[in-house]
Amino acid sequence: MNRTLSEGLCHDPLRGQCGRKTGRDEMKSWRTTLALCVSAAVAQMIAVPVRADSAAGVGEHLGNALNPLTLKTVPEHDPDGLDAWPDERTPTGKLLGWPAKVPETSSAGDGWVYHGQIEIGGMATGGDTDNAWFRTYKDLPDSGLYLNNFSVQAEQLGKGKGYFFEALGGGVGYRDQFEGISLGRYNDWSVKFFYNETPHVFTNRYRSLWSGVGSSNLTLNGVPAGGVGVKNADGTMNATDSQTATVAGLRSAIEAVEDSELSLVRETGGVSFDKYLSSKWRFIGRYSLEHRDGSRPFGAVFGGGGGGGSVEIPESIDYDTHDILAMLRFDDGKNSLNLQTNVSLFRNNIDTLTFENPLYVSTNTVAASSGVLDPTRFTSGRYDLYPDNDFYNIKAEYGRSMPEWYHSRFTATVSLSKMKQNDHLIAPTTSDLSGISINGVSAENNWNTTSALSRQRAGAEIDTRLFDVAFSMRPTDKLGLDTKIRYYETDNKTDYLACNPLTGQWGRLLNDGTGGAFAFPNTSAGNNPAGTLATAYDSAGCNLNAVKALGLVPSSGASNIRNVPYEYSKTNVEFGGEYRLARGQTITGHIEREQYKREHRERDSTWEDRLKIGYLNRAYQWGTIRGSAEVGRRRGDSYDPDPYEEFFSVSLGPEPTADVTNLFSWIHAMKSFRKFDLADRDRLALDLRLDLIARHDLDVGISGQYRQNRFPDSDFGRKDDQTLGTASLDVNWQPSDKLGLYGYYSYQRSSMTQSSIQPNGCVIGNYYYFYSDGAVASGSTPTAPARSGASLVDTVLVSSGNWSSQCSDHAANSPLWTESRKWTVDYDDTNHAVGLGGRYDFGFARLELDYSYVTGTSSLDYSYNDAALGLSSAVVALAGGGMPDSDYNQHTLGLNLVFPISKSVALRAIYRYEQGSVDDWHYAGVAANPVPTDSGSQAVYLDAGSQDYHDNTVGLLVQVNF
Structure with a gap:
């Protein structure tokens, strides 16, 4: 279970590529009402123009379920406030x-003015409060005192x-708390601190x-490590009885275990500094530390090459x-000029995870050097967890406005990045493998060491380069033109050979020594010279x-012996513009070519041409029309x-010519199979949006989108049409400062x-018999076996001369x-x-109501020939035409x-209901x-998945303003 370089560089599913983070919950920054009120006064009193953006608040991710936009206060609306205007529109x-x-x-004297508020009181939550779905990304109190929010400006x-x-x-x-502080001086400097948690x-x-969930070592409770071994009378292992006994013990142990929680908490804190060095120069510096701690379900495969069993272990997380x-x-x-450097350093505080x-x-x-191998000796497995990795980036951006020359503008960007990890690799197994051989070579103490x-170390590195140049101009009042050239490339410098210098064997030991994928000379007569040994490669010393x-034919063509250093370059050239047809009406058009150059992929080059046309009409009193259409055509070499x-x-020697057991290892893929990111593709994208002013105080929005990807040359893989269609309706009614209503459907x-x-x-050497019902049989003679209910259609002999084409x-x-x-x-x-929802001010009270309902159905429909696949009637009855639909519904x-x-x-008073x-x-x-099977491959499922829930949260809070 050693992580090899062929499995990828700096892979972290929570953070995307090495050193970069993805998938964070984006929340809007807050803007205090006090700043809106006094900004004009400050501009009058300070000698230089006001440029500070401190009113944007601290951090971009502050908030939680009860404060989704940072602070939730249900404010009173004011028709006579600063800049207020009835029916004001964007x-x-x-x-x-x-x-x-x-x-x-x-x-507070000396020119200081301030305002603050705090909201605190009692909260209680009842229902299925332990439900994982309900508790994802939020932490509500079961009961007790709760500080909902506070602020001071x-x-x-x-x-x-x-x-x-x-x-x-x-x-x-609580585990979804957030805090932030911002201080400074307008037009001069500012410092911001923030901290938040997300469960x-x-x-x-x-x-x-x-035991030991969340640590680097998991120790079994109640079941023996390695399973239960049952021997025959002659002392050999009885695999069927051993598996049956192991399954029975596992079921009994699982029934005795209560449900538990696997979760993590993301804690993020940071500081930023902003300083105006002069009227033209500005410096910005930021630092943040994100810590993730907890555990989650992890699918562990153990046993043999492809895994004789699987079990969900708890992966430990400490990042x-x-x-x-x-x-x-x-x-x-x-x-304008921006010079920027960014460094992101990921550190995993748990290097490896060992589990019994x-x-x-x-x-x-x-295999055992003598006698029969006892599988119960394999009592533990080990995973090399995500490695420490670094990301470095420097970027320069320049822009120049030239209003005297057709109002033109030029921009250029250069960005250079490096992603690397140099983790200490771990030994293929922790076992000494005493008494075990691999293809006739003793494995004892030859695989439990990094030698x-x-x-010894990963030495993985990918460099990226980005160059972007754009130019725009407006030759006339009605016409605007723009063009852009963008070039991006990756350079993969990672190199790893799968060979053991201690033995000279090519390939990998799998699943902590229970299996392997090795390449050695083919010992079938006729492929290699007589007397060729399976150890003939070993003497070459890697x-x-x-x-x-x-020049020896290998035993298999499918064993990995090197990592694949994927890399590519991408060039985008775009030209377009806009033309004002009449007052309030504009048409836009762009053409673009995107060209990929790839290393070590099925296609060295692909190119895609795109044409996009858009139309905007703001001339009508009743609203706005926006529409666009885009077509694209991707082809390649x-x-x-x-x-x-x-x-x-397969690269170690010639192709086989004599009888072998598995030619599929030389034919890794069907010639007509196409990968969706490389296949010929025709794209269509349509967008339409109508914003209607139904009344002076009522908006109605209607929108629709349609996406179609067609794969005209893909008989296998992703084929035919892939479509996505969306339609939505939204309504916003704001008749007064007292009443406001909204609704939407999508x-x-x-x-x-x-x-x-x-x-x-x-x-090679086999005959294949094809029947009218689609079934296929094979044998060593030209005489086909009889098949009930089906006639023989064709017979094919695979030979050393035709196997590749056949x-x-x-x-x-x-x-x-x-x-x-x-x-x-x-x-x-x-x-x-x-x-739907809204607000209403009764005078003595203010009411705000929000309701949402989402529902979805996913369906899979399979079609296949059960006779050709050799499926039994029992399997066909279970599988049918596909799995049942997956459905979900949620009310809030x-x-x-x-x-x-x-x-x-x-x-x-707060009331929140979720179902x-x-x-x-x-x-x-x-x-x-x-544990659904008693024989064959074992699969142990310890996570029962999501379940239905309903929860009620009530609270009575006191708001104090000062």
């Missing part, structure tokens, strides 16, 4: 709504002053068999990510050129279904089709890719979302009622039967 025609009433401020007004201070927070003491509950229905940014900005009105294995496993490749690896010089020979054992449907062929066999692609009489063994899956996904209702008691004190239901066939029967 330039696109949307209602802005009535502004919130500006809170009164207090004076202060500014020092007056000439030569302009200092400010802001602080806010919420959910203090993620993966499951609350995990039945753990181990730190350091992000550092320094930026220097220049702007003199015509020229509860399975009785099957083995392959490894068994071709290098010298790849020396092995190839031997010749398609090589298997460009990876140099990285597999519909989305997507579909996709994929197809392939289940490979059969292709053995078995490389699909055909009705292809031994390997027989067309009758084709399967197709159609995927459809349908989603609905409904929301939020109600807030504020009772003002005085100018500075109010009561807020969710899910029907997911992936987890059907898991809770009742966590």
Whole structure:
């Protein structure tokens, strides 16, 4: 289970590429009402123009479920407030709504004015409060005192002053708390500090068999490591009885274990500094530290080469990510320059995860030096967790405005990045493998050391380069033109050979010594000279050129011997412009070519041409029309279904010519199979949006989108049309500062089709018999066996002269890719979302109500020939035409009622209701039967999946303003 370089560089599913983070929950930054009120006064009092953006708040991710936009206060609206205007709209025609009433401020002397508020009280939650779905990304109190939010804003007004201070927070003491502080001086400097926590509950229905969850070592409780071994009378192992006994013990142990939770908490804190060095120069510096701690379900495969069993172990998580940014900005009105450097350092505080294995496993490749191998000796497995990795980036951006020359503007960007990790690699196994041999070579103490690896450290590195140049101009008042050239490339410098210098063996030991994937000379008569030994490669001492010089046919063509250093370059050239047809009406058009150059992929080059046309009409009094259409056509050079020979054992020697057992290892892919990111593709994208001013105080929005990807040359893989359609309706009514209502509905449907062929066999010297019902049989004589209910259609002999052509692609009489063994899956996904809500000010109380409902259905429909695939009637009855639909529904209702008691004190009553239901066939029967098989490969399911829930949250909070 050693992580080899062929498995990828700096892979972290929570953070995307090495050193970069993805998938964070984006939240809007907050803007205090006090800043809106006093900014004009400050601009008058301070000698230089106000440029500070401190009112944007601290951090971009502060908030939680009860404060989704940082602070939730249900404010009073004010029709006479600063800049208030009835039915005010954005330039696109949307209602802005009535502004919130500006809170009164207090004076603290020396020009300081301030305002603050705090909301605290009692909260209680009842229902299925342990449900993982309900608790994902939020932490609500079961009962007790709760500080929902607080904020303080202060500014020092007056000439030569302009200092400010802001602080806010919420959910203090809970796993979704947030706090932030900002202070500084307008037009001069500012410092911001922030801290927030985000919980993620993966499951609350995990039945753990181990102690030490969250650590680097998992120790079994109640079941023996290695499974239960049962011997025959002659002392050999009885695999069937051993597996049966192991399964029985596992079921008993799982039934005795209570459900537990696997979750993590993401804690993020940081500081930023912003300083105006002069009227033209500005420096910005930022540092943040994100820590993730907890555990989550992890699918562990153990036993043999492909795994004789699988079990969900709890993966331990203890990550730190350091992000550092320094930026220097220049702007003199015509020229602008940004110089930026960014460093992201990921550190995994748990290097490896060792777990005791509860399975009785099957083995392959490894064998006892004498006698019978006892699988119960393999009691533990080890995973090398995500490695420490670094990301470095420097970027320069320049822009120049040239208003005197057709109002033109030029921009250029250069960005250079480096991603690297140099983790210490771990030994292929922790076992000494005493008494075990691999292809006739003793394995004892030859694989439990890092000396068994071709290098001690990863040495993985990918460099990227980006160059971007754009130019725009407006030759006339009606015409605007723009062009852009963008070039991006990756340079993969990672190199790893899978060879053991201690033994000279090429390949890998798998699953902690229970199996392997090795390449050695083929010992079948006729392939290599008589007397060729399986150890003939070993004497070359991991010298790849020396092995190839031997000219020996390898035993298999599918063993990995090197990592594949994927890399590519991408060039985008775009030209377009806009033309004003009439007042308020504009048409736009762009053409673009995108060209990829790839290394070690099925296509060396692909190119895609795109044409996009857009139309905007703001001339009508009743609203705005926006529409666009885009078409794209991707093509490429010749398609090589298997460009990876140099990285597999097929490259070690000639192709086989004599009888072998598995020619599929030399034919890795069907010639007509196409990967979706490289296949010919025709794209269509349509967008339409109508923003209607139905009344002076009523907006109605109607929108629709359609996406279609067609794969005209893909018989297998992603094929036919992949479509996505969306339609939505939204309404916003703001008749007064007292009343406001909204509603929306959205519909989305997507579909996709994929197809392939289940490979059969292709053995030199074998005859293959094809029947009218699609079934295929093989034998060593030209006489076909009788088949009930089906007639013989064709017979094919695979020989040393025709196996490559006969078995490389699909055909009705292809031994390997027989067309009758084709399967197709159609995927459809349908989603609905409904929301409505509003506010009303009774005078003595303010009411705010929000309701949302989302529902979705995903369906899979399979088509296949059960006779050709050799499926039994029992299997066909279970599988049918596809799995059952997966359905989910979720209702969320939020109600807030504020009772003002005085100018500075109010009561807020909170009610929140959530209800969710899910029907997911992936987890059907898991809770009742966590170990579904008594023989063959074992699978142990310890996570019973999501479940239905309903929860109610109530609270009575006191709001105090000061």
